[in-house]
Amino acid sequence: MSDAGNEKETTMSSLQDRTPFGAVPARMAPTLPNAMVAAALAQLLDEADRALPHNADAVRGLLARASAMLRRPAAPAAKRRTGRLAPWQESRVIAHIEANLQEPIRVEHLAALVRLSASYFARAFKASFGDTPHEYLLRLRVQHAQLQLLHSDVPLAQIALDCGMCDQAHLSRVFRRATGTSPSAWRRHHSRPD
Structure with a gap:
């Protein structure tokens, strides 16, 4: 691979390491149809615009996610x-x-909801999003918890319930598995000094 290719990978890797959500493994980045990519990019850019005056790290993370979505190769239309x-x-x-x-x-x-059997749905969901429904749901719940940790002082037990977790211990296990750190440590690390 050329030096420019290595530099691009290093830049993306370093950007993802600075995101508030941590680095997202390639297998967890779903391949989306063009219309969904456009909608997701618009939402990420709107969130970045709102976060700009308050949290530069959040903006970097949102822009890195948008950039990764744009760089993901599109599947051929016939096979997609x-x-x-x-x-x-x-x-x-x-x-x-x-x-x-x-x-x-x-x-x-x-x-x-989509008139399919559970087994076919699970396979089709994984083909569409790159995750099983359970993995996708846990990832969204962790992201929701991260947003609450970043923008509020709500106790962890309440955040766990708001994210669909059984209790604070459940949130901590899932959060640590996804991010490598506990929710309270993540909150301390990402909170801005006033």
Whole structure:
């Protein structure tokens, strides 16, 4: 690989290391259809704009995520939909997950929302998003917890409940597995001195 290629990888790696969400492994970065990429990029840029005056680290993280989405190679159109959820199914499932993040969400219920069997849905979901439904849900819950830790002084026990975790210990286990640190240590590290 050329030096320019190595430099690009190093730059992306260093940007991801500075994100408030930590580095996101490539396998956890879902491949999305163009319309969803555009919507996700617009949302990331809006969040970055709102966070700019308050938290430069959050802005760097959001911009790194947007940059990674733009650099992800697109799958050929003919192969992209094979074995995946249809765009309307993806939208419906994601909207339901985001609206009910604090509630228990079962694969059977998600499958019923898009009129599929649970086993086929689980395979199609993984093909569409790169994660199993459970992994995807946990990742969203950790990101939601990170946002609350970053922007509020809410106790960890309440954040755990708001994120759909059973209790603070459950949040701590999942959070540590995803980020390599405990929620309280992550909050201390990312809080700005006043």
